[in-house]
Amino acid sequence: MSAPAGLDRATERSRDLRLLLAVLLTLLGVALTLVYLIALNAGAAPRLADLAYERLPSTGVQNPVTAVLLNYRAYDTLMELAVLLAALLGIWALGPAPPGFQRSGAVLAAMVSWVVPLLIVTGGYMLWVGGYAPGGAFQAGALLGAAGVIVRLAGDPRAGLPGEAAQRWLLVAGVLVFTLVGLGLMAFGAGFLTYPPTLAKWLILLIEAAATVAIGAALAAAYVGGRPPGPDARPTAEDEDALTPAQTPANPPAPPLDPRP
Amino acid sequence: MSQLTLLIVFDAVLLVTLLVLAFAAVLSPEPRRAVMLFIAFGLWLSLIWARLQAPDVALAEAAIGAGLGGALMLAAARRAARTASRSRGDDAS
Numbered sequence: 001m002s003a004p005a006g007l008d009r010a011t012e013r014s015r016d017l018r019l020l021l022a023v024l025l026t027l028l029g030v031a032l033t034l035v036y037l038i039a040l041n042a043g044a045a046p047r048l049a050d051l052a053y054e055r056l057p058s059t060g061v062q063n064p065v066t067a068v069l070l071n072y073r074a075y076d077t078l079m080e081l082a083v084l085l086a087a088l089l090g091i092w093a094l095g096p097a098p099p100g101f102q103r104s105g106a107v108l109a110a111m112v113s114w115v116v117p118l119l120i121v122t123g124g125y126m127l128w129v130g131g132y133a134p135g136g137a138f139q140a141g142a143l144l145g146a147a148g149v150i151v152r153l154a155g156d157p158r159a160g161l162p163g164e165a166a167q168r169w170l171l172v173a174g175v176l177v178f179t180l181v182g183l184g185l186m187a188f189g190a191g192f193l194t195y196p197p198t199l200a201k202w203l204i205l206l207i208e209a210a211a212t213v214a215i216g217a218a219l220a221a222a223y224v225g226g227r228p229p230g231p232d233a234r235p236t237a238e239d240e241d242a243l244t245p246a247q248t249p250a251n252p253p254a255p256p257l258d259p260r261p
Numbered sequence: 262m263s264q265l266t267l268l269i270v271f272d273a274v275l276l277v278t279l280l281v282l283a284f285a286a287v288l289s290p291e292p293r294r295a296v297m298l299f300i301a302f303g304l305w306l307s308l309i310w311a312r313l314q315a316p317d318v319a320l321a322e323a324a325i326g327a328g329l330g331g332a333l334m335l336a337a338a339r340r341a342a343r344t345a346s347r348s349r350g351d352d353a354s
Contacts, residue, residue, distance in 0.1 A: 065317040098340075134317045138325065139321055139324050139325075142325045143324065146329060223336065
């Protein structure tokens with residue numbers, strides 16, 4: 001072994017770093033356990049849950065979890081949708097998506113043609129049932145996203161999503177409708193996202209429907225892994241992200257020429 | 262055995278398996294294997310959420326944590342492995 005000295009130092013440094021990380025993580029674990037034990041022994045304090053249950057009839061939904069997510073703490077959910085959107089912007093910033101997988105054979109295609117509609121119907125059910133039982137926009141959106149993943153695995157390079165322009169509208173639908181409802185309520189004299197009890201159910205359903213579409217589109221687009229490929233993208237047979245010889249990492253491509261005249 | 266003892270044994274099995282899956286996922290040297298263990302961890306965790314009578318969290322964990330997160334990480338692991346093998350090939354030449 002005649003490794004250069006620089007390499008030795010680098011491995012040593014990475015070992016030190018790992019040790020430091022391990023110590024810090026252990027300390028964090030001990031601290032969390034201590035906090036947990038203290039919280040366990042603190043006894044019952046007045047909890048917000050009682051208040052939340054008490055006001056449940058005026059939230060427009062019967063499921064306390066949905067009431068918290070879409071009514072009491074609607075602002076947090078709006079921010080969560082924004083986080084998802086920001087994550088997808090980061091993925092799109094990575095560049096164009098790899099072309100995808102080869103077309104599925106007959107067996108897989110038959111399965112997909114059964115499973116995908118089933119997933120979409122189940123997503124709709126999840127969305128509706130969230131009003132009075134476990135369910136809601138995130139679970140429904142995850143089911144739609146799963147349908148997109150399956151469609152992409154079966155050979156559609158865009159995971160069943162429309163072209164880029166329409167896709168952008170789908171992706172912002174959640175944040176857009178959420179914010180518009182909030183601003184509209186402000187315009188009518190209520191606070192931002194303070195629903196009047198008579199309208200609450202329908203406003204929440206509207207927001208959740210838009211959020212479901214946005215979450216599903218965002219998750220499927222995240223699986224595509226880059227800016228959507230054009231309508232004429234050809235799925236390749238073997239290499240998902242095969243680079244052309246000019247683009248190997250050792251030989252980075254020149255920046256593209258400006259197309260403008 | 263009474264029902265309570267059975268439940269305690271069940272919970273203990275759930276917890277121990279969860280910890281084993283977590284350690285196996287963290288300590289696994291190969292990304293693909295680690296992701297698969299992580300998916301198993303997520304599904305197991307959703308069982309525990311269901312046992313804690315938090316069906317909402319269990320649903321979200323199974324769908325997003327294990328399902329979609331797993332799919333995304335599998336894709337990332339595949340790309341990372343491909344990039345690594347390509348750069349190794351460049352070093353050799």
